[in-house]
Amino acid sequence: MIEAFAQVFELQTLLLVFLGVFLGVLFSAIPGLTATMGIALLIPYTFSLPQVPALGMLLGIYIGGMYGGAITAILIRTPGTPSAAATLLDGYPMAAKGQAGKALNFATIASFVGGIISCVILILVAPQLASFGLKFGPAEFFALAVFGLSIVGTISGKHAIKGMVIAALGLLIATVGMDPIGGVPRFTFGSINLTSGVSFIPALIGLFAVSQVIKEVEEKVKGSQQKKIKFQRERISLKEHFSYWKDYLRSSLIGTFIGIIPGTGTSIATFLSYNESKRFAKKERKKEYGTGIPEGVIASESSNNAVTGGALVPLLTLGIPGDVVTAVILGGLMIQGVTPGPLLFQNNGTLVNSLFITLIIANIFMLLIGLFAVRFVGKIVDVPKNILLPIVVTLCFIGSYSLSNNLFDVWIALVFGVIGFLLEKFNYPLAPLILGIILGPIIESNLRRTVIESSGDLSVLFTRPISGIFLTIAIVSFVFPLLKSLWNRFKGNEEEDDSSLSA
Amino acid sequence: MKGEGIVNVVMLIFCGFMLYAVERLPVPAATDELGPAFYPRLIVYAIIVFNVLQLIVLVFTKAKNKGGNIEFHFGRFLIMVVIMTAYVFSLSHIDYKIGTFLLILSLMVLLGVKSYKLLLSVSVLAVGAIYLFFELLLNVHIS
Numbered sequence: 001m002i003e004a005f006a007q008v009f010e011l012q013t014l015l016l017v018f019l020g021v022f023l024g025v026l027f028s029a030i031p032g033l034t035a036t037m038g039i040a041l042l043i044p045y046t047f048s049l050p051q052v053p054a055l056g057m058l059l060g061i062y063i064g065g066m067y068g069g070a071i072t073a074i075l076i077r078t079p080g081t082p083s084a085a086a087t088l089l090d091g092y093p094m095a096a097k098g099q100a101g102k103a104l105n106f107a108t109i110a111s112f113v114g115g116i117i118s119c120v121i122l123i124l125v126a127p128q129l130a131s132f133g134l135k136f137g138p139a140e141f142f143a144l145a146v147f148g149l150s151i152v153g154t155i156s157g158k159h160a161i162k163g164m165v166i167a168a169l170g171l172l173i174a175t176v177g178m179d180p181i182g183g184v185p186r187f188t189f190g191s192i193n194l195t196s197g198v199s200f201i202p203a204l205i206g207l208f209a210v211s212q213v214i215k216e217v218e219e220k221v222k223g224s225q226q227k228k229i230k231f232q233r234e235r236i237s238l239k240e241h242f243s244y245w246k247d248y249l250r251s252s253l254i255g256t257f258i259g260i261i262p263g264t265g266t267s268i269a270t271f272l273s274y275n276e277s278k279r280f281a282k283k284e285r286k287k288e289y290g291t292g293i294p295e296g297v298i299a300s301e302s303s304n305n306a307v308t309g310g311a312l313v314p315l316l317t318l319g320i321p322g323d324v325v326t327a328v329i330l331g332g333l334m335i336q337g338v339t340p341g342p343l344l345f346q347n348n349g350t351l352v353n354s355l356f357i358t359l360i361i362a363n364i365f366m367l368l369i370g371l372f373a374v375r376f377v378g379k380i381v382d383v384p385k386n387i388l389l390p391i392v393v394t395l396c397f398i399g400s401y402s403l404s405n406n407l408f409d410v411w412i413a414l415v416f417g418v419i420g421f422l423l424e425k426f427n428y429p430l431a432p433l434i435l436g437i438i439l440g441p442i443i444e445s446n447l448r449r450t451v452i453e454s455s456g457d458l459s460v461l462f463t464r465p466i467s468g469i470f471l472t473i474a475i476v477s478f479v480f481p482l483l484k485s486l487w488n489r490f491k492g493n494e495e496e497d498d499s500s501l502s503a
Numbered sequence: 504m505k506g507e508g509i510v511n512v513v514m515l516i517f518c519g520f521m522l523y524a525v526e527r528l529p530v531p532a533a534t535d536e537l538g539p540a541f542y543p544r545l546i547v548y549a550i551i552v553f554n555v556l557q558l559i560v561l562v563f564t565k566a567k568n569k570g571g572n573i574e575f576h577f578g579r580f581l582i583m584v585v586i587m588t589a590y591v592f593s594l595s596h597i598d599y600k601i602g603t604f605l606l607i608l609s610l611m612v613l614l615g616v617k618s619y620k621l622l623l624s625v626s627v628l629a630v631g632a633i634y635l636f637f638e639l640l641l642n643v644h645i646s
Contacts, residue, residue: 179539386614
């Protein structure tokens with residue numbers, strides 16, 4: 001252990017971890033650039049570095065990358081990464097109410113708490129948890145994804161039916177491209193670009209950022225004097241943070257749990273966590289979700305940073321990457337001559353301990369960078385909108401292009417921008433569309449695998465305990481709010497309708 | 504309400520088209536495989552059901568519908584879409600620096616900026632920053 005501390009507390013290691021976290025925050029804050037891209041770009045530079053500094057830098061980018069997306073999501077409604085999509089549900093409304101500083105502060109602390117809790121879980125019970133993650137077969141993945149989708153009612157507020165229409169539309173959009181089992185092209189209409197499906201990040205950028213710019217420009221003609229967002233630094237007392245301890249803890253545990261299951265991703269974690277936060281809230285408080293309250297920001301940010309520790313559980317103990325970023329980190333580990341798996345803990349105990357300490361250090365650096373950055377990045381909202389919006393829309397397009405150097409992605413951002421604007425105009429919530437696009441491929445491929453594995457017997461979805469539990473909860477949380485929403489609409493009681501959705 | 508109803512009708516027409524496209528997908532040879540058409544068909548049916556449900560709610564609901572007051576300034580929306588489309592189209596035909604300069608300039612004019620100094624300085628600085636960060640630092644060559 002002392003050797004591990006000595007390796008981490010070398011100046012070179014600390015500087016590279018700091019640089020990694022800083023670059024991670026920067027990359028994920030710019031629409032279109034991702035932590036995956038940052039790690040992929042930096043891997044060649046780690047070839048000549050010793051193991052601990054090299055891997056420390058990659059882990060730093062990973063942790064910084066989870067947090068950075070929140071900055072632009074809160075300030076300009078542009079989620080830099082998919083993991084920040086749920087953050088804007090309450091983060092941007094908070095900024096619009098003049099609480100941008102407070103929202104950023106909560107996001108930073110929540111990210112730190114989520115990261116640290118998941119690190120502790122990783123350190124204490126990694127091998128035991130890894131075996132749990134392996135219990136997930138196609139039926140369980142299908143059930144988990146359906147469970148994730150069942151939160152549509154909650155995030156749609158009083159537009160539950162519209163949310164379901166839009167979520168289904170997202171699921172349909174996700175079917176564009178090659179069929180996941182047979183490789184049959186679907187709805188590509190002869191376009192080579194569509195064979196790999198609709199790129200998710202340009203769609204996200206278009207839906208939230210480009211649509212917002214169109215909205216601002218369109219509204220200008222009305223002469224509607226929108227309340228100008230002013231940035232104010234707000235100190236939040238420890239007492240206030242502690243008053244949300246249940247939210248911090250619950251969201252961190254959800255994020256870690258989802259992270260442990262390979263192939264689930266941070267988006268499911270953030271939306272599930274948001275849903276659970278609302279479900280556990282008091283009746284009066286439930287109505288305020290989506291209008292700009294700290295609980296919404298905490299739920300999303302704690303869980304997405306908690307995914308980092310969770311995703312490292314199967315990576316380090318079994319050599320299975322939990323998501324795209326950990327897959328790239330796996331590449332970095334292999335390059336450094338480290339083979340993750342059960343023997344890693346026995347043969348490279350010092351290295352494993354160094355990685356654990358590095359993770360904690362990286363989270364501390366993220367906290368410091370976040371708290372320091374709040375002082376400056378918050379000023380973005382003080383830039384006049386007639387200067388900020390053209391720059392934002394340009395960054396959206398260039399960022400979409402830079403994802404895969406493909407002009408088609410820019411068209412996707414534009415088309416989804418227009419779709420997003422029109423949907424919002426007619427009071428359709430946008431978050432369910434993103435949820436549908438994210439979960440669609442997981443639902444379809446695992447449903448079809450389940451059918452093949454069980455020789456067409458779908459009862460396994462309910463007879464296997466984990467999938468049975470998830471599906472039962474999903475059905476209840478899908479049908480009950482829908483029926484209650486319909487009842488309230490017909491009774492003309494829309495106010496009550498809103499609060500009942502997360503029941 | 505009228506506007507929202509139109510959205511539902513448009514979606515139902517779209518579903519009709521998608522069902523036509525789904526029917527053209529191949530049928531699986533293996534009996535235990537759902538095939539490429541099963542899932543999209545299921546989703547299209549779900550969209551139809553939810554849209555019909557939404558139409559019923561719109562027709563019968565007693566609640567005051569906010570959709571009736573939708574304000575839509577089509578002219579400015581159209582100008583914005585035309586500018587952005589022209590920009591994306593220009594990326595494959597002219598140097599992106601020229602296109603980006605014109606995009607920022609035109610959007611600022613549309614948003615009411617009148618000062619020539621501001622128009623030029625912001626556009627030039629933004630193009631410079633994008634060139635430095637994306638092209639020089641990240642090696643992203645925008646076509």
